[in-house]
Amino acid sequence: MRVKLSVVIPVYNGADFIDKSYHSILHQSIEDFEILYVDNNSSDDSVLNIKHILEMDSRVRLLHQAKQGAAPARNMGIKAAQGEYIYVFDVDDEIYPEALNSMMQVLDSYPDVSAVFGKMVKSYKGIAQTKKPTDETGGVNIQETPYWGLKWFSNLKTVVGPPAFLYRKTVFETIGLYNESITNNEDTALDIKLGMTQRIAFLDTYVYLYFKHSESTIEQTKREIPRAFMIWPRLVKEHLPFYLENKTPKRFQELLFSQLFQAMGRQLVYTTGISTRVHLKRELYLDLKSISVPFAIRIYLTILSILPLENLRKVYGYYIVPYAVKQLIK
Known part of the structure; x- marks a missing residue:
């Protein structure tokens, strides 16, 4: 009824x-x-x-x-x-x-x-x-x-x-x-x-x-998982498919690609061990196989895989990502 x-x-x-x-x-x-x-x-x-x-x-x-x-x-x-x-x-x-x-x-x-x-x-x-x-x-x-x-x-x-x-x-x-x-x-x-x-x-x-x-599932997850890892599934399993299947405004595309590339850099910096980071980088690229990852992003992620330094990550985030996003959606 x-x-x-x-x-x-x-x-x-x-x-x-x-x-x-x-x-x-x-x-x-x-x-x-x-x-x-x-x-x-x-x-x-x-x-x-x-x-x-x-x-x-x-x-x-x-x-x-x-x-x-x-x-x-x-x-x-x-x-x-x-x-x-x-x-x-x-x-x-x-x-x-x-x-x-x-x-x-x-x-x-x-x-x-x-x-x-x-x-x-x-x-x-x-x-x-x-x-x-x-x-x-x-x-x-x-x-x-x-x-x-x-x-x-x-x-x-x-x-x-x-x-x-x-x-x-x-x-x-x-x-x-x-x-x-x-x-x-x-x-x-x-x-x-x-x-x-x-x-x-x-x-x-x-x-x-x-x-x-403290017993809340959300609060426990926030304590255990860095934010870059938490948001990645949402970006690649929800927002990326939405972009591919719909006509989206330029602002949505800017936000999507910026958050994707920023999260990639942060995940690599937060990961311990060069072999683990190299494997992670391959997995991240597989998640983005439906789009073309800019060359500048690929080069800098390789650098972060070898030297996971926060200062390098900041350069990547402040300069490389905005430049790559602008080139990607122009």
């Missing part, structure tokens, strides 16, 4: 947050909704806690996704969702009261808008213990494509995460689901594609609190 709103909540060992996530949705004062918890191989009491809620509330469903990762879990929930609108929520975060109502009103008022997003607060504490900023106006800002896509691609600090967004379900039929070949930044990959191709509204209000804690 169709409902107005489907809330998709992937869960991996989130037993301590199940009850809070459930009540966070209830506090939105929305009646026509469903909650889809997608268990992703939890080994704690997550499933047991969700089943307790199932016994009390028929609007809640439990799905099981054996393929590990946020993208497969989110995709399963989106496919099973019966709502006109889709909200993808992380189990350990919190939503500000009435935020979903406000975003739903935007989509109701602007039928040609595919998604709406708001602001987030990052905190090591919950909503009750965190002072909410006062710089929200409640205004709606609608920009044409590819404004938001280029903004997010050029500055990841402006990316606000899935729980800041409310989507029409139909948008996933247009742009596709989360890229399951990406294990990190798959949400950023989708958001940039969304911003490049769809009309999006910004609602100037705080939607959710991102709970920073």
